[in-house]
Amino acid sequence: MIIGLAPAAHGGNRTGRVFTGDRSGDFLYRALYETGFASQPESISRDDGLTLADAYITAAVRCAPPDNKPLPEEFRNCRPYLERELDLMKTLRVVVALGKIAFDAYLGILRDRGVIRSRSAYLFGHNREHRMRDDLPVLIASYHPSQQNTSTGKLTAEMLREVFERARRIIESANSSHLLP
Numbered sequence: 001m002i003i004g005l006a007p008a009a010h011g012g013n014r015t016g017r018v019f020t021g022d023r024s025g026d027f028l029y030r031a032l033y034e035t036g037f038a039s040q041p042e043s044i045s046r047d048d049g050l051t052l053a054d055a056y057i058t059a060a061v062r063c064a065p066p067d068n069k070p071l072p073e074e075f076r077n078c079r080p081y082l083e084r085e086l087d088l089m090k091t092l093r094v095v096v097a098l099g100k101i102a103f104d105a106y107l108g109i110l111r112d113r114g115v116i117r118s119r120s121a122y123l124f125g126h127n128r129e130h131r132m133r134d135d136l137p138v139l140i141a142s143y144h145p146s147q148q149n150t151s152t153g154k155l156t157a158e159m160l161r162e163v164f165e166r167a168r169r170i171i172e173s174a175n176s177s178h179l180l181p
Contacts, residue, residue, distance in 0.1 A: 001095050001137070002028075003082070003102040005144060006061035006070060018057050019145075020045065027145040027160065028098070035164035054171055058085050060105035075105065083109055092137045093174045094167045099144030100124045106139065126155070127163050138170050 004018060019025035020043040029050070032038035037055040040048075061070040062078045082105065086092070097103035107119040115136065116122070122130050122139070130139040142155075142163045149155040 001085070001089055001092055002055060002057045002098060003095060003106055004057065004059045004098045005101050006059050006063065018059050019043070020048075020050075023147045023150070024145045027150050027155075027157065030157065031145075031160040031164050034161050035168050037164060037168070054168075056085070056089065058082060060102050070101075079105070079109070082106075093171045094140060095137045096140045096142055096163060096167055098142050099146075100141075102144075103139075103141050110136075126159060127166065129166065140167055 004024075019028050025043055029038050029043045030041045032052070032055060033041040037053055039051040039053070042048075043050045058081075060078065060082060061074050062081060063070075063074060086109065095106055097106055103122075103124050104119060107116065107122055110116045110132070111119055116132060124141050126141065126143045128141045130141070132139070140163055142160065143149050145155060145160060
């Protein structure tokens with residue numbers, strides 16, 4: 001599961017698919033394609049033929065917030081959707097949180113469910129991995145592929161690809177361990 005912030009006003013909000021039709025998506029889908037999670041390196045519309053394998057993309061907030069700064073009530077209103085998606089993912093092995101807001105939203109759910117005591121024990125950092133319990137997915141933090149991060153070099157294509165290479169290794173390791181007698 002890949003958790004982003006929210007659909008971009010001129011991207012996912014316009015096209016109907018998160019990270020589709022905007023520069024963040026261009027960056028993300030290329031990394032997903034290069035690591036075997038997407039069938040093609042770009043997504044321009046919902047019906048462009050892109051399919052995901054071993055991946056599901058969602059967002060902490062469902063509406064396009066002004067200036068990419070959702071209000072607390074937007075998080076509260078949208079959180080049940082993210083919680084339901086998590087509940088439906090019965091074989092979830094990895095959660096990739098794109099940006100600190102998505103990272104905190106996921107950890108907030110775990111805290112409120114009593115799975116973790118505090119979010120403060122988990123530090124956000126690019127390509128930082130957190131293993132909480134064996135029955136929980138591994139959490140990988142990543143800088144968000146926003147233009148603000150990619151145009152400044154804070155996040156490069158190689159850095160994002162490394163996040164998804166790590167996720168792929170975790171998934172393959174979990175899948176192969178289930179094959180053992």
